[in-house]
Amino acid sequence: MPAFAEARVDLDVISANVAALRERAPNSHFMGVVKADGYGHGMIPAVRAMLAGGATWLGVAFIEEALEVRRAGIDTPLLAWIVPPGAPIGAAIEAGVELGISDPWVLDATVAAARAAGRPARVHLKADTGLNRGGITREGWPEVVEAAARAEAAGVLQVTGVFSHLARADEPADPGARDSVQAQLDAFDEALALADKAGLRPEVRHIANSAALLTRPDSHFDLVRPGIAAYGLSPMPDLRDIGVRPAMTLAARVALVKRVPAGSGVSYGHRYVTDRETTLALVPLGYADGVPRAASNIGPAALGGRRHVIAGTVCMDQFVLDVGNDPVEAGDEVVLFGDGENGVPTAQDWAEALGTIPYEIVTRVGVRVPRTYRSGAVS
Numbered sequence: 001m002p003a004f005a006e007a008r009v010d011l012d013v014i015s016a017n018v019a020a021l022r023e024r025a026p027n028s029h030f031m032g033v034v035k036a037d038g039y040g041h042g043m044i045p046a047v048r049a050m051l052a053g054g055a056t057w058l059g060v061a062f063i064e065e066a067l068e069v070r071r072a073g074i075d076t077p078l079l080a081w082i083v084p085p086g087a088p089i090g091a092a093i094e095a096g097v098e099l100g101i102s103d104p105w106v107l108d109a110t111v112a113a114a115r116a117a118g119r120p121a122r123v124h125l126k127a128d129t130g131l132n133r134g135g136i137t138r139e140g141w142p143e144v145v146e147a148a149a150r151a152e153a154a155g156v157l158q159v160t161g162v163f164s165h166l167a168r169a170d171e172p173a174d175p176g177a178r179d180s181v182q183a184q185l186d187a188f189d190e191a192l193a194l195a196d197k198a199g200l201r202p203e204v205r206h207i208a209n210s211a212a213l214l215t216r217p218d219s220h221f222d223l224v225r226p227g228i229a230a231y232g233l234s235p236m237p238d239l240r241d242i243g244v245r246p247a248m249t250l251a252a253r254v255a256l257v258k259r260v261p262a263g264s265g266v267s268y269g270h271r272y273v274t275d276r277e278t279t280l281a282l283v284p285l286g287y288a289d290g291v292p293r294a295a296s297n298i299g300p301a302a303l304g305g306r307r308h309v310i311a312g313t314v315c316m317d318q319f320v321l322d323v324g325n326d327p328v329e330a331g332d333e334v335v336l337f338g339d340g341e342n343g344v345p346t347a348q349d350w351a352e353a354l355g356t357i358p359y360e361i362v363t364r365v366g367v368r369v370p371r372t373y374r375s376g377a378v379s
Contacts, residue, residue: 002370002372003253004252004253004255004284004285005250005251005252005253005284005285005289005369005370006250006251006252006369006370006371006372007040007041007248007249007250007251007365007369007370007371007372008248008249008250008251008371008372008373008374009041009042009045009046009247009248009371009372009373009374010247010248010249010373010374010375011045011046011048011049011052011247011373011374011375012049012374012375013232013245013246013247014041014046014049014050014053014230014231014232014247015049015050015052015053015375016053016244016245017053017229017230017231017232017244017245017247018030018032018049018050018052018053018054018055018230019053019054020243020244021213021224021226021229021230021243021244022053022054024213024214024217024224025208025213025217025220025224027220028208028220028221028222028223028224029056029057029204029222029223029224030054030055030056030057030223030224030226031055031056031057031058031059031079031206031223031224031225031226032046032047032050032051032053032055032057032058032059032226032230033058033059033060033225033226033227033230034046034047034050034058034059034060034065034069035059035060035061035062035065035227036061036363037363038231039227039228039231039359039362039363040248040290040362040363040364040365041231041247041248041362041371042371042373043060043065043068043069044068044069044072044074045371045373046231047069047072047074047076048074049375050230051074051076053230055076056076056077057076057077057078057079057204057223058074058076058077058078058079059078059079059080059081059225060078060079060080060081061080061081061082062080062082062087063080063083063087063088063089063091063092063097063099064088065080066078066079066080066092066095066097067088067091067092067095067097070095070096070097075096077098078096078097078098079097079098079099079100079124079161080092080097080098080099080100081099081100081102081124081126081134081163082100082102082134083099083100083101083102083106083109083110089109089110089113089121090113090116090117092121093110093113093114093117093119093121094117094119096122098122098123098124098160098161099121099122099123099124100123100124100126100134100163101123101124101125101126101136101144101148102126102128102134102135102136103136104136104140104143104144104147107123107125107144107147107148107151110123110157111151111156111157114156114157115156120155120156120157120158121156121157121158122158122160123148123157123158123159123160123161124159124160124161124162124163124202124204125144125145125148125159125161125162125163125195125200125202126162126163126164126165127141127162127163127164127187127188127191128164129164129165129183129184129185129187129188129191129207130167130180130183130184130187131164131165131166131167131184132167133165134165135164135165138187138190138191141191141194142194142198145194145195145198145200146198148198148200149198149199149200152199152200153199159195159200159201159202160202160203160204161202161203161204161205161206161223162191162192162195162200162202162205162206163204163205163206163207164184164187164188164191164207165207165209166181166184166207166208166209166211166212166219167180167184168180168181169181169208169209169211169212169215169216169219169235170211170235170236171236172211172215172216172236172239173238181212181216181219184207185207185216185218185219188205188207192205203222204221204222204223205221205222205223206221206222206223206224206225207219207221208220208221208224208225208226209225209226209227209235210226210227210228210229210230210235211235211236212224213225213226213229214229214235214236214239214242215236227359228358228359229242229244230244231246231247231248231362232244232245232246232247232248232339233246233346233347233348233358233359233362234348234358237348237351237352237357240348245339246337246338246339246340246346246347248337248338248347248362248365249335249337249338249339249344250285250290250335250336250337250338250365250369251333251334251335251336251338252283252284252285252333252334252336253284253330253331253332253333253334254281254282254283254303254328254329254330254331254332254333254334255282255283255284255318255330256281256282256330257279257280257281257282257328257329257330258279258280258282259277259278259279259280260274260277260278260279260280261274261277262274262275262276262277262278263275265312266280266311266312266320266322267296267311267312267313267314267315267319267320268312268313268315269312269313270312271296271297271312271313272296272297272311272312272313272320272322274311274322276324278322278323278324278325279322279323279324279325279326279328280311280320280321280322280323281303281320281321281323281328281332281334282318282319282320283301283318283319283320283321283334284317284318285317285318285319285336285369286314286315286316286317286318286319287314287315287316288316288317288366288368289317289365289366289368289369290361290364290365290366290369291314291319291336292314292354292364293313293314294314294354295310295314295319295350295353295354296310296312296313296314296319297309297310297311297312298310298353298354299314299319299336299350299353299354300336300337300345300349300350300353301321301334301335301336301345302334302335302338302342302343302344302345303321303323303326303328303332303333303334303335304323304326304327304328304332305342305343306323306326306343307343307345308321308322308323309321321334336350337349337350337361346358347361347362
């Protein structure tokens, strides 16, 4: 373990998670989503682990992420679905990266870049079926699919996918959420019918995220796009056991230990005051490393086989644990979150303590924290 902290990532666990999730959609392609540095786990190691588990596609948010995958020598079908102004569309086309088309201007820019490159661009048209985020509106959809069909006939475009994204698939017990998902699936069917009418024959149709993969088999279509579940965390707080395991453990070593009397204020603002003589353990991780300052006095951590709560304000580089009379020495390991075994907190525990989601917990682990890997999949 590095001197002060590490994020341990078990790549075999990611591979096993992918294999388990593939069994939920055996007739669909599996896109391993590796955006945001593989949800904080390390993008290229995560890519290799997902491919080892049976992923047949890869997904990222931005072209720059996709180009990094290509530079690693990985030629698996790869979709980048956010294309802002100024994005390197031409480089994506040259690298064989497939592009998400969420607005008519993106289609026009992609056609122009394909003409300049002298090779067709492979694209996925995104329909906004009700999330009201990215995607082409219902009103604009007919014109876009017809324009895409013309570009395809001209040999400058290949529409390889049509896709959308669900707003409330992570609330399967809520009747309103179920109605929302159904309405979006109906709207997606309508969008697919219009694409077909325009003469488009995409290779893959996709809308299912992690939650829909797990709870809505009718959403699987030709390809599923699990993200957080592949890393071993549930997208649904009320459904923790989804047959996968967390792949990341965030740990640090105690930097120093001191004994203080009752009534001692701890850390900035003395937001925590000891109520007895006690032992304080200093942990060298802080909000610069992804430990939220909002975790002050509520964030859980395991030390010496027992769970404790952060005492006082989380600082930029450190926080304190009040361990009472437990025997603790500098160098002892503190686990902030892991697989939940033996009382170790999970990223879901952190999310619940902070009123957020586990996605935020794992993706915010800072670059100063070394990632270390288990498995022969990393290179």
